[in-house]
Amino acid sequence: MSDVTDISAKDVKALRDLTGAGMMDCKKALTETSGDVDAAVTWLREKGIAGAAKLAGREATEGTVQSYIHANGKIGALVEIDCNTDFVARNEDFVAFARDIALHVTAAQPLYVTEDEVPEDARAEELRIAASQLDNVPEHARERAAQGKVNKWLEEVVLLKQRHVNEDKYGGKTIEELRAELSAKTGENVVIKRFSRFAIGA
């Protein structure tokens, strides 16, 4: 039997801020999880009460900086992955995720984190090149074909659209899919903020 009186108003407020769920739901969640706020977030998410929308809107001001240096010392990457709380930032899974992203960046050479970051002129140039390669495509199908080529290019250069290079571990999932999974698991907004990749002679 849970004792409702153990639940502090402060925890209820924190949980409401974290999830956007109503007061009664938050009290119930905390009761079910013996007052553990993080577990209560998960409980609310599992019940579909705490929406991902609310989580996505929370500012990601905590996080971790991690790196990967290839064994030969010729290539390496630095990444910053943000989340909402220091608690999650220090979580083993979160740090491991950040390191795996650094490894991925080292190998997969993305140019941008998100599609939004792709400069308009780079995209226009890619579209121009794509269009110039469609002489054998019927006139009416060219626009769609060119856009298809540009989408393929975006999947190569945008980190979130790339499939993680470690196929054995991640089964061909995209970085965005892995990010979303970690977000659901931690109940926090996980943001791949930035990366830097250096290679000798490049």
Add this chain to the structure above:
Amino acid sequence: MSDVTDISAKDVKALRDLTGAGMMDCKKALTETSGDVDAAVTWLREKGIAGAAKLAGREATEGTVQSYIHANGKIGALVEIDCNTDFVARNEDFVAFARDIALHVTAAQPLYVTEDEVPEDARAEELRIAASQLDNVPEHARERAAQGKVNKWLEEVVLLKQRHVNEDKYGGKTIEELRAELSAKTGENVVIKRFSRFAIGA
């Protein structure tokens, strides 16, 4: 007694290319070092025959990428340090130097590697601010005083002009001094090519 006939024309040519020293000096250096080209470079440098100028002119196309992540996972840096040969790039001292530069960058927050990289407008803005703070300085001394303030600012933001944060280990030497020492020790052109520094919330 050294045997001069052991010295190959190929090694003499390599040594001349490496150091810019004359043929007779190179033969003598190789004789003194039993034909060891790397030792001969050091010998020539020690004798003041191989100029640093020549070394500095050699293209630094090899190197190492190293990183430092602070224990709290909130700050980290990635650096690329270049040299002339893969042999030196894999050298323990060289890699340790690169890691110590990454640690330094993490702590000291430089903005540029060299003074040449400081944008003209950033320098002009700094000079303008400095000039505005000299009301108590006599008119004729103001230009020099303002320049002094700018130089002080450069020592704060230019990596090569900063003193290494590990004073116990490096005794207050600047990064440029440490770079030059490593260059002399390895007989190669050591170039701090670039760095990247991430901090959570910055």
